[in-house]
Structures are given as structure tokens and as C-alpha cells.
Amino acid sequence: MKIKERFLKYVSINTQADEDSSSVPSSVCQLDLARILAQECKEIGFDEVQLDESGIVYATLFSTDDTKDAIGFLAHMDTACELSGKDVKPRIIENYQGEVIQLNDHYSMSKEMYPALATCISEDLIVTDGTTLLGGDDKAGIAIIMSALEKVIKEKIPHGKIMVAFTCDEEVGRGTDTFDLDRFDVDYAYTIDGGEVECVDYENFxxxxxxxxxxxxxxxxxxxxxxxxxxxxxxxxxxxxxxxxxxxxxxxxxxxxxxxxxxxxxxxxxxxxxxxxxxxxxxxxxxxxxxxxxxxxxxxxxxxxxxxxxxxxYKNMYSYIKHDMRCVDKAKQAIEMAGIKPVSNPVRGGTDGAMLSEKGLLTPNLGTGSFNHHGRYEFASIQKMEKMVDIVINIIKY
Missing domain, CATH: 3.30.70.360 (Alpha-Beta Plaits)
Structure with a gap:
């Protein structure tokens, strides 16, 4: 399945978190996507797949090369609470040339208002109809991980142990509350939950x-x-x-x-x-x-x-990662191999990776090629998502 189709499939499923709920997960609808992802992981050939009682999907690919590090990849299934994630009606803008994008009669966006658009000239964009968010945060991350691992399995690319986890309730600050670190036994991991594909985020508030x-x-x-x-x-x-x-x-x-x-x-x-x-x-x-x-x-x-x-x-993950920068160095190398100059900026927020790093699993954050998260002006670049698939595969291969 191409990443575009995969992404469009995932955003069609409502997974909006509920900040007023104390249930786990906070909204039952998140389990709809969890069940689909667990089944897809089985179909593409993961060796072990588990959907636990809290809604987290864990999948394991056994090592074919024990000289390589055991690596984890994570993305969250829930979408933000600020705007509805139900009945998303995405639209594709092919070969974007910098024009104003009219979402509907009331809302439009331009590269002057949203500079991320200027980095996507000549690319194909997925936008909203202006009434909902898109869900790229973090269904773009899920699509990238699934597409990368499908390719690794199909092409029999040599790899160390790989673990994947799709979590719930990141948007309400509970993404790692029930996360099983004993089950997720890797040397280090990455959340695929940022914007720019060149970024390796390992410093946060x-x-x-x-x-x-x-x-x-x-x-x-x-x-x-x-x-x-x-x-x-x-x-x-x-x-x-x-x-x-x-x-x-x-x-x-x-x-x-x-x-x-x-x-x-x-x-x-x-x-x-x-x-x-x-x-x-x-x-x-x-x-x-x-x-x-x-x-x-x-x-x-x-x-x-x-x-x-x-x-x-949560804590600044840099206070933990600075003692072992292997995960950061490997990600930067993978980005360079994809023909991009890596950058690292201080994140004015936090990720599940910050909480996991504090718990002992060093987990910097990588980009997705989706932007303007949590609102109607959200969009994703198909080409940037494809580039992130290459970067994830580079991390696995080298």
C-alpha cells in the first residue's frame, strides 16, 4: 500500500482523545484504529503483535543481524482535542506552486501566513476541508512507520531487533502512563511525531x-x-x-x-x-x-x-540523552544519507519521548512531513512522508 493511501485510510478513522475522560484509553474510538493496526502488522509479517488492555499496539520483528542495535519506533493514534477529528474530508493539492489554498468559503491558507507551505513547492499536499483537523499528528507518523517496516520485511533488509508501538492519549498527556517498558525491550527508540523531516529533536521543555x-x-x-x-x-x-x-x-x-x-x-x-x-x-x-x-x-x-x-x-530529554548520543548520531546520519542536512532545535513542547527518556528509554523525536497540527490549517506533504520512510529505513539498515 502506498503511503498516501495508508495515510488517507488512517485519517478517516476518528480517534480524538477526550481530556475530560478518566477511562483508558480516554475515548473508545481509539481502539478502532488500534485493532486495524494490529491486523495490518500481522498481515505485513511482524513476528509478534499484541494489542494490550489499554489500547497500545506492540509489534516485534526479530533480528536478522545481531550485530545491529535493537531499535524502537513509536507514534500515537489519538488526535488533539482543540478541533474535531471526526468525518475528516481530506483533499489533495497536486504539484503545489505557492498559491493560496482555499479550504472552504470561510477559510484559506497561504505560504505567507504559514511558512511551512513555502518548503513544499512542487510537492503534493493533503489538506482539510476547513471544518476539522487533518490528523497528521500523528497518523502521518503511523503511516511512515508502517510503510517503512513493510518495505523492510518485503525486501528482506538485514536488521537488528525492531519494535513498534502505537500509543493512545498522547494529546492529553497520558501517552506513556500504561506503556510497558519491559515489553518494549530495545536499546533506544524514536517517536515519529514532529514536522520538518530534517529535524532530530532531543531537547524539550x-x-x-x-x-x-x-x-x-x-x-x-x-x-x-x-x-x-x-x-x-x-x-x-x-x-x-x-x-x-x-x-x-x-x-x-x-x-x-x-x-x-x-x-x-x-x-x-x-x-x-x-x-x-x-x-x-x-x-x-x-x-x-x-x-x-x-x-x-x-x-x-x-x-x-x-x-x-x-x-x-515531563522533563527535558536532553538531560538523559546527553550521556549517550548514539540514537541522535544515527538519526542524523540517516537524514544525511537521504540527501538532507539534519538540524536539531529546542522543542517548545514535549513528546512521549521525553517521558520515556526519563524512564530509561532514550527516545528523540523525528519529523513526519505534516504541519500546522491541531487545527483546520493542518496539511501533509506526500513527498516528505515518503522521504521519512527512507530515513527510517536508513536508521534500520545502518
Missing amino acids: NAAKAHIEIVGSSIHPGDAKDKMINAGLLAVEFASRFPKEQIPSKTEGREGFYHLTNLQGDVELATLDYILREHDEDKFKAQKDFVTDLVDEFNQKYDGRFQLEIKDQ
Whole structure:
């Protein structure tokens, strides 16, 4: 099966994660794709295939050359929560020449608005109809892995042990919660979950969530003098104390930020949710200390009405990978062999690979040839996906 047909088949299956669900996986629809992938892995000739109780598909190809490293490849089946992934109606733009792409009567995209389009001149693009996301994050990664491994098996390309895993709920931060590292026994692995095909990502944010709850005191406003404590106003005052230049819209590169993701409340109760992001570990600690100290200050001022919970989410994978760069060096070599100059940029986000690296499985991230993820302007380049198939095969062969 050509990668275009494979990708179009996968995006036709709704696998949108549910951030409000506590079930595993968070949405039953993810299992629809999991069952299809497990069957496809059997059909193309994997030696072992397992679909576990949490919806993860594991597939193993036994080694034909024990001198080669055991390597894993991962991609996630779920799509993002920001926009529907149901009833995706993709359209192919053949031989794109830089023109404005009209998705529907209301939405269009240009290379000026979305510079990734400018890197795809003369390529064939798969776009949305403007009403849903596309699902390239990360069904492009799944299609690349399946196409590469099908070729390895059919052409009897010599290889070490290869393991594949297709996971659930990456988009809601739970992609590795039930991942079985004992089952996935490889020397190192790669998530195929980025954009640009030249990228080898092995540096990402340290990440935490901060949840603040404020208890107020309500009374009739006519009798409120020196009695009412308005939790909503305290939340606004608290938020105003955060550094105004350290927000996502004013930072780039390795610059960290505080991102207020939710603020709601009334007189009696108010809550604020922040995500904290920093590449540097000392600066990350300072962010958490800042929030903790600010809550302490407000508790002193307002008689202990603030409660704080900080949860770490993932670490910068570089702090683990820097001690063994084999996986990075091999990926860069594979990209060079495909005629591309590899690059590595600090990722302003995180991947399943960050969590797996922290758990002991070094897992940098590679590209997919799909772009503008999580929205209606998402698109994928067929030629770039094909190039990624070559890169994955180069990793396996050499």
C-alpha cells in the first residue's frame, strides 16, 4: 500500500482523545484504529503483535543481524482535542506552486501566513476541508512507520531487533502512563511525531502544571464593608503579579514562559491553572519557586485563602540523552544519507519521548512531513512522508 493511501485510510478513522475522560484509553474510538493496526502488522509479517488492555499496539520483528542495535519506533493514534477529528474530508493539492489554498468559503491558507507551505513547492499536499483537523499528528507518523517496516520485511533488509508501538492519549498527556517498558525491550527508540523531516529533536521543555484555588467570603453587597472577600478579584490580583514578558506570545527558542490556561470564579471560589515551561532545569525550579512564594505571600495577606498544587509533567530529554548520543548520531546520519542536512532545535513542547527518556528509554523525536497540527490549517506533504520512510529505513539498515 502506498503511503498516501495508508495515510488517507488512517485519517478517516476518528480517534480524538477526550481530556475530560478518566477511562483508558480516554475515548473508545481509539481502539478502532488500534485493532486495524494490529491486523495490518500481522498481515505485513511482524513476528509478534499484541494489542494490550489499554489500547497500545506492540509489534516485534526479530533480528536478522545481531550485530545491529535493537531499535524502537513509536507514534500515537489519538488526535488533539482543540478541533474535531471526526468525518475528516481530506483533499489533495497536486504539484503545489505557492498559491493560496482555499479550504472552504470561510477559510484559506497561504505560504505567507504559514511558512511551512513555502518548503513544499512542487510537492503534493493533503489538506482539510476547513471544518476539522487533518490528523497528521500523528497518523502521518503511523503511516511512515508502517510503510517503512513493510518495505523492510518485503525486501528482506538485514536488521537488528525492531519494535513498534502505537500509543493512545498522547494529546492529553497520558501517552506513556500504561506503556510497558519491559515489553518494549530495545536499546533506544524514536517517536515519529514532529514536522520538518530534517529535524532530530532531543531537547524539550521541562514542564509542570500549577493549580491555584482561592476561597472567598460572600455577603450581601450592601453589607459588605470590611466583610466581603471576593475570590474572583483576588484571582485577578494574583494573575497580575506574573512576569508580563514571560508568556507564550512573547517568547521563543529556549525562552520559558508562564501560561495561564484557565481562570474562572465568583465571589466564593476562584481557580487559576498555569502551565510552566523552561528548558533550563535551574530556571524551571525558579519558576516553581516563584509560584510557591507568590501563594505564600498572598496567604499572608489574605489569611490563608490560597491553595496550590504543582505537578511535574515531563522533563527535558536532553538531560538523559546527553550521556549517550548514539540514537541522535544515527538519526542524523540517516537524514544525511537521504540527501538532507539534519538540524536539531529546542522543542517548545514535549513528546512521549521525553517521558520515556526519563524512564530509561532514550527516545528523540523525528519529523513526519505534516504541519500546522491541531487545527483546520493542518496539511501533509506526500513527498516528505515518503522521504521519512527512507530515513527510517536508513536508521534500520545502518
